[in-house]
Amino acid sequence: MIVRTQTAQFEELPLDCGETLRAVEVAYETYGALDADKSNAVVVLHAFSGDAHAAGISEEDGKPGWWDNMIGPGKAFDTNRYFVICSNCLGGCGGTTGPSSIRPDTGRPYGSSFPYVTIADMVRLQKQLTDSFGIERLLSVAGGSMGAIQALQWVVDYPEAVASAIPIAGTHRHSAQQIAFNEVGRQAIMADPDWENGDYYEGAGPSRGLAVARMVGHITYMSDDSMREKFGRRRREPEPHSSGAFEVESYLRYRGGQFVSRFDANSYLVITRAMDSFDATQGFSSIGEAIGRTEARFLVLSFTSDWLYPSYQSQETVRALRSRNLDVAYVEIPSNYGHDAFLIEVGEQTELIKSFLENTYKRLPLPASQMGA
């Protein structure tokens, strides 16, 4: 399945901060076909550093999508049955308007003038995209990590527009520890003199700071056990008295350096701030009230060894949903892979998501076109 990222443009996007973005572009991909009654659409939401290329082989660079093992014919998100949409998030650097995009009114990159955006802003833009397809109600919104956060925001903001949600390895708000890890990454970027307060697009850019930020991230995505299995104390250099010789060190440096070539430091700042500021309870008396004003069904997943988004956070969300008598399935999947598990543990996720989507689809009210038949 060769795929190509497409771009939609919207005249304006009002933001929570009060500003309005003009000529907003959204990079997206779709897989499968939209039914005539538009009842089979699933929005898949990427994690912090993901992009619109969720599945298939990119026409551009030949690489598989970040959830290619989960989206496709016969897979968890079965593209023989469902129409799957994935778009790069607002503030990102994968084709959707973000700090590195050209400002229509100045002809130069936004840089430091890019406004403060929220998860709700990201979801508002996704809604514009699904509206443009004429989709009134999504069969599901699904994603891991920041994808889970966005799925919950969908439910809060558009409770009638989703028939189900699948938040995986997420939370309805960040803990102090989650904010702290993100802040270290931000400080690493802003400590780099090449950051230039965000207006670095004509210069070198804060590549060293961004690499350090990514290294912190990588540690939090893995588990203690999976790092032990993958690296242990193996050294790349046999000499015991040379430093920097552990395999885990060169792996982190490699991944940090690799990240710099594909990600924008200002997007790192903008997106992590949106994640930290996300709090589904904001404006409501409880989390139950916030995410419970819907008839959507939920499948909530977490992983035993995920210490960045620990299971207790998913369990809090589940309790809140159940207190509203909503239809919620929750599974804590045994895995050694830490937070990365949502990208790796394909087997059990596939089984759960496949039957959940089938059941959700079966329970949909008959579309208007079939009501008269």
Next chain:
Amino acid sequence: MIVRTQTAQFEELPLDCGETLRAVEVAYETYGALDADKSNAVVVLHAFSGDAHAAGISEEDGKPGWWDNMIGPGKAFDTNRYFVICSNCLGGCGGTTGPSSIRPDTGRPYGSSFPYVTIADMVRLQKQLTDSFGIERLLSVAGGSMGAIQALQWVVDYPEAVASAIPIAGTHRHSAQQIAFNEVGRQAIMADPDWENGDYYEGAGPSRGLAVARMVGHITYMSDDSMREKFGRRRREPEPHSSGAFEVESYLRYRGGQFVSRFDANSYLVITRAMDSFDATQGFSSIGEAIGRTEARFLVLSFTSDWLYPSYQSQETVRALRSRNLDVAYVEIPSNYGHDAFLIEVGEQTELIKSFLENTYKRLPLPASQMGA
């Protein structure tokens, strides 16, 4: 108790790397009085960023020592009974020879020419110090975190010179995850252009990189729970759409900035590399053989919420010691404070350490002076 850090000088210190350091200085403090038969000496070993000022009030700056709640008359390390010695570690920046010290042969700071040192080198220097007091056998070696690591190294290198050891919240070798967190700190420092490959003493120095490194450290020293209790999602600025407004963020930035004023970035590199490279099993067929060639008694402590030095690591050490039929007490202390607990949980530690030292002292063979009586 007003105390003053003293300095001892030793002509030379041979290092594991093959080099020899000349005119090595050691900053140290002592508390209590050494018995006539020199049987009541306890070496207390500081953690990564600690120094010789373990107890009492510093004559210089009026600050209490880092373990002042544990060392003093009637305390865990009862200075009415024991003679307690604490020295700044080799490679440090608290008065003992380290990268910021002046090289005797050049009259300039070592900087990048400071040799690669190991935990065994640190302990070798401590042995020179205790030898200079005429102490043949220590009643105990005790410390948390890197202090625990050094205590184990003492047992490996001088199995007859210690009557007991108290490794707290430590390990006999770093895991991949522990190495990884240290490596992020090192990369943050080395990414700072003011690091100048280690020869920055006439310049600004890598203060931004060092602050970021310390921020990572602080997160790992606390638990998810203790961060939630201390900061939660409280903001310093009420405006929900301003960034960087969470209390946990300003706390980390404050602590990072504070650290820069008291710690040397090259010492950060040198000491973390020594910790990562430490492996008590090196040169032995098993950890039991390495730390079990002693008649010393052990009190091993860990803390339930410590995820940087998790209890399973202490338990591995305990199993190895027990397999050699050594006298080992192990307690996993319930605490919410994460790795910092060894500095905070005074009550239970005091009870355990106090009776352990008393028992160790009682079992000492009678000194030669009393043998004829």
